[in-house]
Structure formats: structure tokens, C-alpha cells
Amino acid sequence: MNKIKLLDCTLRDGGYINDWKFGEKAIHDMTEALSDTGVDILELGFLKNEPYQKDRTVFNSMEQVKKLIGKKEKNVAYAVMCEVVNPLPLDMLEPADQDSADIIRVIVWKTKHNDNGEIVDALQEGFEYCRGIVEKGYKLCVQPARVDQYTDDEFIAMIRKFSQLNPLALYVVDSWGTQNPEQLLHYMHMADESMPSNIILGYHGHNNMMQALSVAQAMIKEGFSREIMIDASVYGIGRGAGNLNLEIIAKYLNDQYQKTYKISPMVEIYDKYIKDIYAQEQWGYSVAYYLTATYNCNPNYARFYSNKLNISNAKIEEILQNIKGDERAMFSEKLAREILERQNF
Numbered sequence: 001m002n003k004i005k006l007l008d009c010t011l012r013d014g015g016y017i018n019d020w021k022f023g024e025k026a027i028h029d030m031t032e033a034l035s036d037t038g039v040d041i042l043e044l045g046f047l048k049n050e051p052y053q054k055d056r057t058v059f060n061s062m063e064q065v066k067k068l069i070g071k072k073e074k075n076v077a078y079a080v081m082c083e084v085v086n087p088l089p090l091d092m093l094e095p096a097d098q099d100s101a102d103i104i105r106v107i108v109w110k111t112k113h114n115d116n117g118e119i120v121d122a123l124q125e126g127f128e129y130c131r132g133i134v135e136k137g138y139k140l141c142v143q144p145a146r147v148d149q150y151t152d153d154e155f156i157a158m159i160r161k162f163s164q165l166n167p168l169a170l171y172v173v174d175s176w177g178t179q180n181p182e183q184l185l186h187y188m189h190m191a192d193e194s195m196p197s198n199i200i201l202g203y204h205g206h207n208n209m210m211q212a213l214s215v216a217q218a219m220i221k222e223g224f225s226r227e228i229m230i231d232a233s234v235y236g237i238g239r240g241a242g243n244l245n246l247e248i249i250a251k252y253l254n255d256q257y258q259k260t261y262k263i264s265p266m267v268e269i270y271d272k273y274i275k276d277i278y279a280q281e282q283w284g285y286s287v288a289y290y291l292t293a294t295y296n297c298n299p300n301y302a303r304f305y306s307n308k309l310n311i312s313n314a315k316i317e318e319i320l321q322n323i324k325g326d327e328r329a330m331f332s333e334k335l336a337r338e339i340l341e342r343q344n345f
Helices: 024-036 060-071 121-137 154-164 181-194 214-220 244-257 264-281 287-294 300-308 313-321 331-340
Strands: 005-007 040-046 077-083 105-110 111-113 118-119 140-144 167-172 201-204 230-234
Touching: 005 244, 024 040, 024 060, 024 154, 024 264, 040 060, 040 105, 060 077, 077 140, 105 121, 121 140, 121 154, 140 154, 140 201, 154 167, 154 181, 167 181, 181 201, 181 214, 201 214, 214 230, 214 244, 230 244, 244 264, 287 313, 300 313, 300 331
Parallel strands: 005 040, 005 230, 040 077, 077 105, 105 140, 140 167, 167 201, 201 230
Antiparallel strands: 111 118
16 A cells, blocks of 8 residues: 655645735744644745745745744655746755755746747756756655646656656646546556656645545555655645645545544634635635636636626636637736637627
8 A cells, every 4th residue: 555645735825815925923823733733744835036025925045944944843844835937046045954844846837938928848947947956955846737738648758857856756736627536547657657666646636626635535545556645735725726625635544544634733724814814715616617627727717707807607618618729828817808808708
């Protein structure tokens, strides 16, 4: 039976809901409480090249992360995330030491738009950035965004490429929550067969089609011989329809696989902090998010058209059906309004 690691991403992925402005006291309280849950890995936020604010879980220096961690809890590893399209320059990243985050997770992109608006390959840039993370002494987790955009051959080639860096983990990432368990298990098996046995197989999913829990359960039951890692957040707080719920997957692992995660601190975090964020800006399953997943569109379209413009779901479906090409992946409010004008809405 595989060994299962649980990673909490409340303070990182949850920040898409509130611009990472959890509040200085809340950040410290949540870090302490999440450490008490016994999760195997605690992700504290993003590393980005932008001004640091004590009330946000976005850092531009590992020293800021160290102050938040304080004295490390035994049996808990600490992580932060970078994104290749908006990275913290490597020359701003201090080498790892015993007090720094243990792990840096890197979102890598298959393609990106260059300064001329042309689509160009981004994997080599991601590879070189990840190499720099490893050379700085950090454990590396590779998070290839939107796994469904890869053909089988492309996915296998990508897995083999990043395996050369000997990362802690390589992930199957369902960024927009478009995939069912059978589809994601297909990618997981390709990854499992294409990378060395010491690399952990990870899963990060979103709930646009309410699949995150069933995918995680299917992954666990599949019986991969290697270690697996599953991401979750308190009450599912996260981008779009949100993530796998930490309290639900933790209870499942306790009940079925003799894990000993503490649920009470998760409930406390919800009561003290998450509930108020939800009251201001809701996440979770909705028909609008289901539609963006169905038409493979950026979930921010759902939030904008449904929550901000109050357009009916029937009209949102008509709009999404007629979005072409790269615009499905791209999103800005300007583009979303241009699409409405083009379609005479």
C-alpha cells in the first residue's frame, strides 16, 4: 500500500479569494492551528516579486517566511509556492537552511504569451527555474498547470524532463476542475510509469465539477506503490469553485487508513476565520463554475459573469460556447467585456 501525505494549501490557494489578505494575526493563528492538525506539509503562501505586507501570505524573501514559521513543528514540512509566469527572481531567493521553508512548489506552464502576444513554449523556462530552486538547496515539487492540455506523448516527455531534477514530487494538476477520476488516473498512471520510484506522485484538484474528493479517493484506492501526496484546504477555500476540503479528506484517511489527523483545529480555523471570508466572497460548486469546466474555460469567467454581472447561467453557457481559441484560457475583465460586446450581450 502506498504511503499517503496530506498537504494543506489554505493560506496559499485560499488567497485567490481574498487577495491573500488574511490579516497578520489570522496568518499566525492559522499557521499554528494548521500545524496542530498533523498535516504532513503546510503551505504558507506565495513567493512573488512584489511589496511585502504583513497581512498577506505573499512573501518576497525567505526571511519573511522564516519569521512566520518560527520554531518548526516536528513531523511537519513547510512549503511555499512560486509561479514561473510571475516568479520571485532566483537572485532574490536565499539558499535553504534549517529554518527556511523545506519545500518550494513551482507552477510550470506548457506555453505562454510573449511580449508580442505570440504563444511560445514555457516548459524550458520552467525547467531552468526549477533547476535553480534545487541548486538553492530546497526540495522541489513540480506543479504542471492544466494537465488536460497535454497529449499523452507531451505529458510523458514533460514528466521525464522534470524527473531529471530529482524533485520531491511531480503533480497531476486539474487546474480548472474539468477532469473526472478516470481521466486523471490515466495521467497518474503515465506519470507513475515515467518517473523514478523515489519521486512522490501528487494530486491538486478543483471542485468545478465536484470531482476533487472522488479523484482523491480513486487515487488512494488505486494502490500506487510509490508515495502519493494530496492537496486540500479548510472548507475547500481556493480559486474558482475551490479545492478538496481538508476536513473531509482528513476524516476519510483517519477512518479508512489509520491516519491521525486532528479535525478540531480545522473546525476552529473555519469558525474563527474562513466563515467570515466566505460571507464576503463565496466559493464552491455552482452551475456557472460547472459551465466553465464543461467548456474548458478559465473559471474567472464564471465569477465575473455570474457574481459581478449577475448574468443568468443559460446566457453564460451561450457566451462560453462562443469563446474561441486562446481566449478560453486567458481572462481579464476587459477581455470578458469585449466578448460580451462581440456577442451582442
